[in-house]
Amino acid sequence: xxxxxxxSPQTSAMELRAIHLGFAELISETxxxxxxxxxxxxxxxxxAAFGRLAQGGGFGVISPWLFALIDVLVVVxxxxxxxxxxxxxxxxxxxxxIVLFPKRITTEGGLLWKQLKLNVFWxxxxxxxxxxxxxxxxxVTNLSIQLFTHLFFFNWLKSHQFIAPKTTxxxxxxxxxxxxxxxxxVVFMVLVAIFLVRKPEQR
Numbered sequence: 366x367x368x369x370x371x372x373s374p375q376t377s378a379m380e381l382r383a384i385h386l387g388f389a390e391l392i393s394e395t396x397x398x399x400x401x402x403x404x405x406x407x408x409x410x411x412x413a414a415f416g417r418l419a420q421g422g423g424f425g426v427i428s429p430w431l432f433a434l435i436d437v438l439v440v441v442x443x444x445x446x447x448x449x450x451x452x453x454x455x456x457x458x459x460x461x462x463i464v465l466f467p468k469r470i471t472t473e474g475g476l477l478w479k480q481l482k483l484n485v486f487w488x489x490x491x492x493x494x495x496x497x498x499x500x501x502x503x504x505v506t507n508l509s510i511q512l513f514t515h516l517f518f519f520n521w522l523k524s525h526q527f528i529a530p531k532t533t534x535x536x537x538x539x540x541x542x543x544x545x546x547x548x549x550x551v552v553f554m555v556l557v558a559i560f561l562v563r564k565p566e567q568r
Contacts, residue, residue, distance in 0.1 A: 383487040384563055391495040391560065392502075395553045402454045406548060409449070412442040414543035421536015423528045439543075446548060450555040481561045492557075499553050506546040514538050 387393075399406050416439040418424070420432055427435075445456070452459025469477065485492065514537050522528045522537065 382564060383483045384560065386484075386488040386491040386495075386560060388491050388494045389498055390491070391553060391556055392498050394556055395549060398450065398454070398552055398556070399549065402449065405449055405454070406446065406552075409442045409446045410544050410548050413439045413547070414540045416442070417539030417543055418528070418532075418536045421534075421539060422532045423536050423540070425529045426531065443551060446551050447555055450552050451559070477562050480564060484561055484563070495557075499550065503546055503550060507542070510538055510541045510545070514541065 415423075416435045419427060420435055448456055448459035448463065450459070451462045514534055518541075519534050519537050523530065523532065528537070
């Protein structure tokens with residue numbers, strides 16, 4: 366459904382049309398984005414995953430400064446994923462979106478705020494369903510990772526010497542999480558932000 370504000374001038378009314386969001390559209394868009402850009406997303410996920418595994422002692426004991434450096438590396442990988450989503454698969458386009466954002470707030474701040482309120486108003490149920498679905502996916506995935514790690518994977522990795530003897534289960538759990546639910550959630554949340562201020566003609 367597309368709705369415009371009757372009290373706005375014609376040009377503003379064209380700006381203030383609500384998107385129509387499907388009940389699981391954000392979930393499907395998240396998966397579509399990951400599938401379409403799986404190489405770029407995969408590289409960023411591997412950087413974050415191996416970083417967390419290293420912090421968990423997966424490759425032996427590391428010094429505090431190296432631990433902190435890996436933390437920075439993981440954050441950079443996550444920021445890279447956010448920029449990638451903002452640029453619809455292009456880091457250059459994503460950086461451009463970020464650079465132009467302050468100007469958009471200055472010149473179109475009022476319209477963006479009205480667009481956000483309009484989109485939320487007409488898609489309350491759809492947004493709620495999408496959030497419920499992502500919470501269910503997150504809960505099931507995290508529980509599965511915990512069980513898989515503690516019941517089998519952690520001991521298997523140690524017995525085959527794929528990880529250092531003093532590796533913590535936390536490191537393995539973080540490794541699996543950063544290859545699965547963590548990037549999925551990051552992409553989902555960025556897409557939510559994009560859809561909140563999106564106009565129908567931009568879809």
